[in-house]
Amino acid sequence: MKTDDLKREIAKIKWWHTIDLGNGLITPGRVDPRGRWKELGISENLQGMTVLDIGAWDGFFSFEVERHGAKRVLATDSFCWGGQGWGTKTGFELARKALDSKVDDMEIDVLDISPDKIGIFDLVLFLGVFYHMRYPLLALERVFSVTKNQLVLKTHVDMLSTKRPAMRFYPGTELANDPTNWWGPNPAAVVAMLKTVGFKKVRIVSQYPSLFYRIAKAIRNKIKNNRVPFFQAIQQDAMVFHAWR
Numbered sequence: 474m475k476t477d478d479l480k481r482e483i484a485k486i487k488w489w490h491t492i493d494l495g496n497g498l499i500t501p502g503r504v505d506p507r508g509r510w511k512e513l514g515i516s517e518n519l520q521g522m523t524v525l526d527i528g529a530w531d532g533f534f535s536f537e538v539e540r541h542g543a544k545r546v547l548a549t550d551s552f553c554w555g556g557q558g559w560g561t562k563t564g565f566e567l568a569r570k571a572l573d574s575k576v577d578d579m580e581i582d583v584l585d586i587s588p589d590k591i592g593i594f595d596l597v598l599f600l601g602v603f604y605h606m607r608y609p610l611l612a613l614e615r616v617f618s619v620t621k622n623q624l625v626l627k628t629h630v631d632m633l634s635t636k637r638p639a640m641r642f643y644p645g646t647e648l649a650n651d652p653t654n655w656w657g658p659n660p661a662a663v664v665a666m667l668k669t670v671g672f673k674k675v676r677i678v679s680q681y682p683s684l685f686y687r688i689a690k691a692i693r694n695k696i697k698n699n700r701v702p703f704f705q706a707i708q709q710d711a712m713v714f715h716a717w718r
């Protein structure tokens with residue numbers, strides 16, 4: 474596709490991910506994950522591996538694992554790709570074409586995932602999806618069933634001052650005015666749930682967010698007119714977990 478044509482196509486899409494498509498063309502995403510790859514703690518060398526990216530949306534992380542050598546990547550999604558949210562699948566399809574990527578895709582709900590339907594994968598990415606799950610343990614059981622070796626899970630977390638496993642429930646639009654946000658687990662709950670569904674080893678990859686850091690972040694958000702009450706905001710962050718079979 475010619476650069477000018479690609480530029481026109483990019484402009485027609487509402488992007489979630491900022492993706493560098495080459496030739497100076499960068500998609501105007503709502504989030505820029507380009508600097509966030511490292512925080513996931515994934516090996517830089519994925520040579521020969523099979524990878525599943527659940528809830529891929531525009532596909533930034535699918536294309537990234539392919540770039541790091543994965544031999545087969547399957548990107549799945551349902552909510553946005555199915556047109557239920559403000560996003561669509563058009564961004565993923567355009568980026569795949571522009572990057573000349575071989576990433577496969579399947580529109581499938583997390584709860585419909587099984588080895589029979591999609592196979593099993595050396596590495597599974599479950600990034601920014603867990604807190605959208607209405608049935609969190611059931612969702613993790615499905616994710617476990619298709620993980621051959623390792624899962625990388627990134628999620629919104631809450632109740633950070635509570636040490637025992639606990640999750641905050643967000644009815645309605647309580648979290649970020651988004652009715653698809655259901656749960657804010659604390660790290661102990663994420664670890665316990667991953668073990669409950671069968672993972673043998675679980676590691677918290679992110680540094681535990683200190684109270685000082687959380688207060689500073691909550692003040693910054695307040696200044697930016699964030700709607701989350703201050704004392705709730707200081708209990709929240711996002712964290713990365715690794716789990717092995």
Ligand SMILES: C[S@@+](CC[C@H](N)C(=O)[O-])C[C@H]1O[C@@H](n2cnc3c(N)ncnc32)[C@H](O)[C@@H]1O
Pocket residue numbers: 506527528529530549550551552553554558581582583584599600601602605
């Ligand atoms: C916050 S976005 C995260 C996108 C990407 N993984 C990332 O980390 O930037 C959540 C994604 O999960 C998808 N999703 C939400 N519920 C889902 C479900 N039940 N089954 C499959 N995908 C779902 C949405 O469509 C969306 O693409």
